[in-house]
Amino acid sequence: MRWNRPIGLCLGLLSLSLHAGPRATPSPEEGPRGTQALGKTVPLLPAFRSAVARIVAADGRTLAAAVWVGPDGYLLTKASEIPELEKARVQWSGDRTAALREIRRLPALDLVLAQAVGVKEVAYTDFSQGLPLPSYGQWLASPTLGGSEIRIGVISAQPRAIPGLGPAMGIRMDEKPIKQGVRLLSIAEDSPAAAAGMEPGDILTRVAQQPAKDVKTVHEIIRRHQPGDLVTLSYLRDGESKTARVRLASRTRIMMNWDGEDFANGGISIRTDDFPSIIQHDLPLGVQDMGSPLYDLEGRAIGINIARVDRVTTFALPATVFWSKIQPLIEADRHPTQALLPP
Amino acid sequence: MSLRSFALRVATLMGTVVALACHAAAHDTLAVLRGVQQRVQTLLPQVRSAVVAIRIQDGTASGVIINRSGLILTAAHVAEKPGKELRVVLHDGQVVRGTTLGLDKATDAALVQLLDTERTWPHVNFSRAVVSVSPGDWCFALGHPGGFDKERGVVLRVGKVIRHTANSLQTDCVLMGGDSGGPLFNLKGEVIGIHSQIWEERDHNMHVSMAPFLRSWDEMKNNLVIHVWGTGSGGYLGAAIDMNSAGKIEVLRVLEGSPAQTAGLLAGDLVEMLETQPLRSASQFSNAVRARPAGEEIQLRVRRGEVVRDVRVKLTSRPKEDEG
The missing domain is CATH 2.30.42.10 (PDZ domain)
Structure with missing residues (x-):
């Protein structure tokens, strides 16, 4: 595969840094597509708002959005943004929070089903009325920022499947074999490897507890994982042994963004590909809004926002691909099979 | 995976402060939104076949055919210079050949001609009523961000005009690399702008208005390059x-x-x-x-x-x- 150089955006990056002076920027409310665009005339807003929750890390960062799918605290969120779900909490209706219990990960859909511990009564979204599949140009709305704002946009492309190229961490490796392991030649900007502090010249010795014998072996180990998985690296820097944990991302995400071209977007999801079916839309959402529900203007739940891909692209999973799988999981969790007692 | 994008120019705005003439926040009712949706959904099948992807060397950009003999409006930073050969990808994936005509580097407007002028090309009209565009007007952008992708199709964005200057429009139709040269439409289905530049915020999307095209039409048709506003100012x-x-x-x-x-x-x-x-x-x-x-x-x-x-x-x- 050949990746063409995005000439202008690199130049653009330079001019951006030169011109990053103070700028008058409208608040979201002033912009024509902010909350005020919908105004109070939309009777569905209160329902939209209470449907969404935030998944919050121990340090207070919002990791993703979530949508309530059962009155007794069942929720869905984006799996790859939350590898350690039970260390996080769910926050909703302003300041209410609860601990989380992980029920099932669905790697094919990048969803995780969880339950807010001790929550008895929440307004939840029923995705069973999400048919028919919406079409090009149709308005959609999503609650964002924990429900404090509603944003609108349109279906902007044809629904389709997004093939996956597997996970990556954003490293280029030296093919030349050396005794200790594999030498890193370069690190992609804003990549999992960069976030973990890896540098060119580091020598990988182990990846996920397995010896990093050569380039091929490293690729094979990585390929056995999913984007979003945490992987431990052991490496040598200036002869000293070190370890780091990296969270793998989609290979497409890293290749499209090798030199940090994402500057005019505001973040890309860890996993952006390998979905059986998606709706593409232009809602102004961020990475932390993934996991939030998506409605049409009639108030029908159409799907779940699943990947922020680039400045113009967000993918949502249509309700038809996940709802029939989620219902039985919730039922089974509510009524665990009783082991039959011997007579 | 398609070609990686030919980039949009990132705005090097004059001065460091961009004073946004933001119109008063409009309260669009559901009825207004449904009306816009209906217009866009009616127009899209009519106009999308005129939107093309343009391939030059390693890059990819967009353009729009505006007459039956295959004249294309695009951005000057896509065309770069007159007489350049390029490949044009039609909406159905068919690749045809074209050449760049003149361009206005001062405003980022350019023309491209498809080589086969005998064929009847799918095309759209462009608006000559440049001054009738006002902040708050609904509009929609089409283009091939990131390059042509048949499975995905042309990418639609619906938004509003935020600002109108002598040569450009600013909208909240988000653009990125590969969109350069693509069309901005009004709700009559006429081209009112050509995608040109982006700034970091999502509502900083700049389009060349039809003014430079109308002003310098003959010069551009005759392969001239306009560097500064002379008679074309x-x-x-x-x-x-x-x-x-x-x-x-x-x-x-x-x-x-x-x-x-x-x-x-x-x-x-x-x-x-x-x-x-x-x-x-x-x-x-x-x-x-x-x-x-x-x-x-x-x-x-x-x-x-x-x-x-x-x-x-x-x-x-x-x-x-x-x-x-």
């Missing part, structure tokens, strides 16, 4: 105007030897209409003047006290010492 009236407290466009000062003086305008006159267009803001008036070529005669409806009369003024080009 637009009409000049030579009167300082502003909106007064009563909301009228008032002449504040008339410059010595200017077309405004020749036409007999005086400080204190109120300008009510330009041709048949009622004037609602000072910027609308000055943009309308600058969008016209030097040499064009315009008619102004002027009120002086109780007397209203129509005045004809022949615009000139801006004097050299009057920069900015």
